[in-house]
Amino acid sequence: MEVAHRRADAAVSQQTRDGVELTEVQRILGHHSILTTVRYTHLTEQTRHHAIDRINALMDRYCLAKGTPR
Numbered sequence: 537m538e539v540a541h542r543r544a545d546a547a548v549s550q551q552t553r554d555g556v557e558l559t560e561v562q563r564i565l566g567h568h569s570i571l572t573t574v575r576y577t578h579l580t581e582q583t584r585h586h587a588i589d590r591i592n593a594l595m596d597r598y599c600l601a602k603g604t605p606r
Contacts, residue, residue, distance in 0.1 A: 544576050548561055
């Protein structure tokens with residue numbers, strides 16, 4: 537059981553690092569709750585910074601589209 541658990545951790549972590557949406561990983565794994573899926577993710581500081589950069593880029597595009605200075 538321990539080996540299967542470690543494989544699940546590794547697979548979920550790799551998928552999220554590769555940019556697969558967490559809700560998609562949840563669907564693939566058949567988890568009813570996103571909290572179950574989150575338990576298997578082990579995101580790194582680099583992953584967190586990448587997510588922040590993506591959010592900032594989206595916000596910049598949104599503000600430009602609305603004509604709102606940032």
